[in-house]
Amino acid sequence: TSMISLIIPPKDQISRVAKMLADEFGTASNIKSRVNRLSVLGAITSVQQRLKLYNKVPPNGLVVYCGTIVTEEGKEKKVNIDFEPFKPINTSLYLCDNKFHTEALTALLSDDSKFGFIVIDGSGALFGTLQGNTREVLHKFTVDLPKKHGRGGQSALRFARLRMEKRHNYVRKVAETAVQLFISGDKVNVAGLVLAGSADFKTELSQSDMFDQRLQSKVLKLVDISYGGENGFNQAIELSTEVLSNVKFIQEKKLIxxxxxxxxxxxxxxCFGVEDTLKALEMGAVEILIVYENLDIMRYVLHCQGTEEEKILYLTPEQEKDKSHFTDK
Incomplete structure (x- = not known):
């Protein structure tokens, strides 16, 4: 039980985690079994040493694994690993048991597509993204639109015209901001867009000539929500989950x-097969690469001792057991 898995999300504090580890150390000191106690205390100390290398949590969070594992040969081996994930990890975890917990890292790999959200109503607009279970607000602004009213007599038309003009300018501002946030290097940077709002602004935006064609073609769904701002963003995410999960499946189907x-x-x-595909990759001749999720193949580079000859093998776990692959025929 001396394998510690620690995951710290991006906005957490190193000081809070250090205090938590100090408390855990105190609790572990009371473990009755001497062997177990020393083993757990050793693992906690290793984690504390690793944490000292960081004065703050990296932008994508921090993952630490420390403890003693038993190798295939039956020998004990100390493992100390710390790294920043390749994208933000939205999980907080501290576990000390008989295995390292990597489920949160696996989830990072599977939820790769990023989706854009525009929440727009009569009081303002919010732009955000959702990737896996990580949501991010990119930008938001408020707007003060004149309300409809029945007063004004002869001026009523002028008021209506002013109101339409302000509304038009607001939709234009939203459309322009969407281009700045969701298009980079002339390409749309999200897999799809969801437009959400409580009034008919979202429909107006989706049909407007001011809304960039490239973004228009990425709209997956218009969602009716009862709030604006961040609460509206959360509600829009909840109401879009089914559509978003279908997108990846449809994209994969198209590719195949x-x-x-x-x-x-x-x-x-x-081309197909591991060898031909990797040759094409090395030549820079591949535009689209389709990889089977459960592909389990090791690449070996064998050097002949007498000559400078080099041989490359791609072996499955089953083939690896056959030692004849690694000796001269």
Whole structure:
């Protein structure tokens, strides 16, 4: 039970975690079994040493694994690993048991698509993204639109015109901000867009000529919500989960369809199998790479001792057991 998994999300404080570890150290000192006690205390001390290397939590959070594992040969081996994940990790975790917990890291790999949200109503607009379970507010602003009123007599038309003008300018500002946030290097940087709002602004925006065509084609859903701002953003996420989970599936289906089209038309623009695919990759000839999720293959580079000859092998776990692959025939 001396394997510690510690995950600290981006906005957490090192000082809070250090205090928590000090408390854990105190609790572990009371473990009755001497072997177990020393083992757990050793693991906690290792984590504390690792934390001292950081004066603040990195932008994407921090993952630490410390403890003693038993190797395949039955020997004990100390493991101390600390790293910043490749994208923000939205999980807080401290566990001390008989295995390292990597579920949160696996989740980071599976939720790769980033989706854009525009929440727009009569009081303001919010722009955000959702990637996996990480939501981020990119920008928000408020607006003061004149309300409809029945007064004014002859001026009523002028008031109506002013109101329409302000509304038009507001929709334009939202459309322009969307381009700044969701298009980078001439490409849309999200897998899809959700427009949400309580009034008909979202419909107006989606149909407006001012709304960039590239973004218009990415709109997945219009969502009716009862709030604006951050509460509206949360509600929009809840109401869009089904649509968002389908997007990845549809994209994968399209890719596979395109691959089979190339094969059936015999265009010569395709290859399959590990060796041919990796050769094409090394030549820089691959535009789209499709990888099977459970592909488990090791790449070995073998050097011949007498000559300078080099041999590359790609082996499955089953093939690895056959030692004849690693000796001269």
């Amino acid at each position: 369809g395109r691959y089979f089209d190339e094969i059936s038309q015999d265009t010569g623009k395709y």
